[in-house]
Amino acid sequence: MNLDELRNLWRRRVQDIRPAGSNAPYFWSDADFSGFLNEAQREAARRSHLLVDSTHAMTQVSVLVGDRVVALDPRIQGIRRARMASSGVPLPLRSVRDMDEYLPGWEDSAAGIPRFYVLDYQSGAVCLWPPSANADTLKLTVVRDPLNELVEDDNVPEINSRYHIALLDWVSYRAFSVPDADTFDPKRAEKALADFEREFGTATGAINEHWALEQYADIGDFQ
Numbered sequence: 001m002n003l004d005e006l007r008n009l010w011r012r013r014v015q016d017i018r019p020a021g022s023n024a025p026y027f028w029s030d031a032d033f034s035g036f037l038n039e040a041q042r043e044a045a046r047r048s049h050l051l052v053d054s055t056h057a058m059t060q061v062s063v064l065v066g067d068r069v070v071a072l073d074p075r076i077q078g079i080r081r082a083r084m085a086s087s088g089v090p091l092p093l094r095s096v097r098d099m100d101e102y103l104p105g106w107e108d109s110a111a112g113i114p115r116f117y118v119l120d121y122q123s124g125a126v127c128l129w130p131p132s133a134n135a136d137t138l139k140l141t142v143v144r145d146p147l148n149e150l151v152e153d154d155n156v157p158e159i160n161s162r163y164h165i166a167l168l169d170w171v172s173y174r175a176f177s178v179p180d181a182d183t184f185d186p187k188r189a190e191k192a193l194a195d196f197e198r199e200f201g202t203a204t205g206a207i208n209e210h211w212a213l214e215q216y217a218d219i220g221d222f223q
Helices: 003-013 030-048 096-102 167-175 186-200 206-215
Strands: 060-063 069-071 076-084 116-118 125-129 136-144
Touching: 003 030, 003 167, 030 167, 030 186, 060 069, 096 116, 167 186
Parallel strands: none
Antiparallel strands: 060 136, 069 125, 076 136, 116 125
């Protein structure tokens, strides 16, 4: 379903409709709906890890000779697989603690063929050990955020169409949470949030999400 179809469905669902020919304002504007729907898709993707990508530009990271640390796109939630383009063998994930225990002084090693990648060495980046002795590309399979905001009527959410209608539960949660005399309804907001969480899961929180990103290659296994 596209943005216009979802908006019309939601307005019917919550009875935010107006008679034909009327110019009376809606309780919630089109901009309100779009903002809530974009929040909904981000929350759904984050909680359920729905967007897995191996082909977008963010998954093909250029590595220069001697690069020890390469930056990640901030829209990456987690990494499921990593390998150098010059090799068919995936790189194992290691923690800084592992590297310190088994390879003391590892961060000062000479360049060579990368054998491991480390995520808890520097925020928002991958650390390669050893740093690459050749220009290469780090090929990733990632779990990511949605790429684009839903702003035009024909825009379609990136997550699978089977989940589109469930996004409207978040829209209702946010709409009925607005402190307005005509629309504030905490009971309806609470029910809508519970319905959304039954479909997409509860929020893990930044501290747990960040820890999982650094410690596990497949964040989908750790919630």
